Amino acid sequence: MTINADMLNTFWILICAVLVITMQAGFCCVESGFVRSKNSINVAIKNFVDFCISATVFWILGYGIMFGTSQWGLFGVDNFGFSSPENPQTTAFFFFQMAFCGTAATLVGGAVAERLRFSFYIWMTIICGIIYPFMGHWVWNGALTGET
Numbered sequence: 001m002t003i004n005a006d007m008l009n010t011f012w013i014l015i016c017a018v019l020v021i022t023m024q025a026g027f028c029c030v031e032s033g034f035v036r037s038k039n040s041i042n043v044a045i046k047n048f049v050d051f052c053i054s055a056t057v058f059w060i061l062g063y064g065i066m067f068g069t070s071q072w073g074l075f076g077v078d079n080f081g082f083s084s085p086e087n088p089q090t091t092a093f094f095f096f097q098m099a100f101c102g103t104a105a106t107l108v109g110g111a112v113a114e115r116l117r118f119s120f121y122i123w124m125t126i127i128c129g130i131i132y133p134f135m136g137h138w139v140w141n142g143a144l145t146g147e148t
Contacts, residue, residue, distance in 0.1 A: 057129030
């Protein structure tokens, strides 16, 4: 098997996505250090849950909003429910962007540790999973196709 530049680039993007996801563990440790010891497990659960929720929201809505066909330059209007891409590079790119969406939600979690009920935190995570793609569309919409 011949290794070409596309395979190496895809592999590198996947490595970077895994590194971004490991930031979740770092944020969990930092946030656990800032809260009372009785709430440490709470912080860990919130970090896990917010990544799962924001990744799901990004998969269903966010990728389409961020990288769909631009409507008035504000948001994407297609590619919702990311599935069956035509090449592995697109899947790696989706995974990389999903990792950053989860990290964006976790950053807010550190600011509100011990200050919000869990149910409100879940709603905040869903909102972060939608706001991040809007901002990302304005900045990185052409990144997938090279039209920056």
